[in-house]
Amino acid sequence: MDIIDERLAVIQPLNKFWYQKKVTALDMLRLDRIHPVISGNKWFKLRLNMKYATEHNFKTIVTFGGGFSNHLIATAFTARKFGLASVGIVRGKYDRLTPTLKACRDEGMELIFVTKEDYKDRHEPDWANELVRHFDEILFVPEGGANEWGRAGAALLNRFVSSDYTHVITAVGSGTTLAGLRNGLPIEQQMLGLVPMKGGDYLQHNIAVHLHEGKDKNWQLIDDYHFGGFGKWNKELLRFMNDFYTENKIPLDIVYTSKMMYGVHQMLLNNDFSVSDRILCIHSGGLQGNNSIQNELIYSDNSAS
Numbered sequence: 039m040d041i042i043d044e045r046l047a048v049i050q051p052l053n054k055f056w057y058q059k060k061v062t063a064l065d066m067l068r069l070d071r072i073h074p075v076i077s078g079n080k081w082f083k084l085r086l087n088m089k090y091a092t093e094h095n096f097k098t099i100v101t102f103g104g105g106f107s108n109h110l111i112a113t114a115f116t117a118r119k120f121g122l123a124s125v126g127i128v129r130g131k132y133d134r135l136t137p138t139l140k141a142c143r144d145e146g147m148e149l150i151f152v153t154k155e156d157y158k159d160r161h162e163p164d165w166a167n168e169l170v171r172h173f174d175e176i177l178f179v180p181e182g183g184a185n186e187w188g189r190a191g192a193a194l195l196n197r198f199v200s201s202d203y204t205h206v207i208t209a210v211g212s213g214t215t216l217a218g219l220r221n222g223l224p225i226e227q228q229m230l231g232l233v234p235m236k237g238g239d240y241l242q243h244n245i246a247v248h249l250h251e252g253k254d255k256n257w258q259l260i261d262d263y264h265f266g267g268f269g270k271w272n273k274e275l276l277r278f279m280n281d282f283y284t285e286n287k288i289p290l291d292i293v294y295t296s297k298m299m300y301g302v303h304q305m306l307l308n309n310d311f312s313v314s315d316r317i318l319c320i321h322s323g324g325l326q327g328n329n330s331i332q333n334e335l336i337y338s339d340n341s342a343s
Contacts, residue, residue: 041119042081046071047198049318053285060306063316066288067198070323075141078323079192079208079215080112083183086191088120090177097175098123102160105129105136106269106293108324109182114147125150125170129157137329182212189248192218199223199318205230205311207302208320209294210238210259213245215322220257221250229257232298235268237261263301269293271331275300280336289337291324 048068057064069078076084091099099117103110103126110126117124124147128139131151139149150169159165160181170176179185183192192215199206201224210216210231220229233241238261246254265271271292279296283289290296302319305311328335 041116042073042076042085044072044081046073049198050286050288052288056285056303057306059313060309061311061313061315061317063203064302064306064319065203065317066286066319066321067195068288068321069195070289070321070325072323075115075326076112076323077325078108078321079195080108080183080323081116082191082194082218083109083188083214084112084116084179084191086187087177087179087183087185088116088122090187091122092120094177095175096122096177098125098170098173098177099179100125100127100166100170100173100176101179102127102157102181103129104269105132106138106327106330107181108138108293108327110147111138111141111145111326113179114142114145117147118145123173124148125173125176127152127157127160127166127169130154138326141326180212182214184212184214188214189218189221193222195219195320196222199227201227202316203227203318204315205317206320207232207298207317209234209298209322210241211294213241213248215320216257217245217248219320220245221248221253225253225256227256231257231259232263232301233259233261234264234294234297235261236264236266238264260301260305263297263304265297271296276331276334278303283335283337288321289325289328289335290321291327292331293327294324295321 049065052064101113114124126147126149128151205228207230210233216231279290
């Protein structure tokens, strides 16, 4: 089932003012354009999961995420399009639904709220099965789509990446997209993953164990630009997002791509790249996460553009 027009993904050169004399080219793969709900890499990480579910007669997708999770809303929407029920096990308790959780419920997702402490047990099959035992024919999809079908789907992004690029840069949450890209791209191309959480280097092992033979090289995680931790930001980051939009007409999200591009900008200023380098940054979407800071942004429409 094709519910996304992937032809809407375009490669957009950034304003030369942004990188002049630092590198030869700096472009962005605009995956945020493919759909207002399943924007960015979420579609690629979910599509093969949904295909597997329908081909093997599963009826319910159960997955995990926080109150502002791009993955949860993308799963709710995609499951409905594939004729599947969906359940979201949500980290934390809420007095009222966040805009993201309300959108999930509007898409038909049943929400089960657990404490942050209990959420740590989400990888334990018995714990998760007990929560959803009353649902029929369940396929569990890990947070961020981090399974073999998610990585295989992320690998499909490689067809957008020209061999002319020396570096491919993506934001990293679960590491699924980076693993898929590294497995599919020529090993000569350097992969950089910008991690938006403090101490994100723990993902190094999580990613390495899923890389194919001969692919565990020419990739690096950078967690220097987390702004205090996952989901945290300050006025400096907001100013950067607005300035970036003014210069490039590309909206960034507050959780992932803003920190990625802030980090890239600092690396350019630090001369961490060679003048001959050609860089492709991947816009992983997730603009719905900007709902809580809408009045701080000069771009008010966070739909695909």
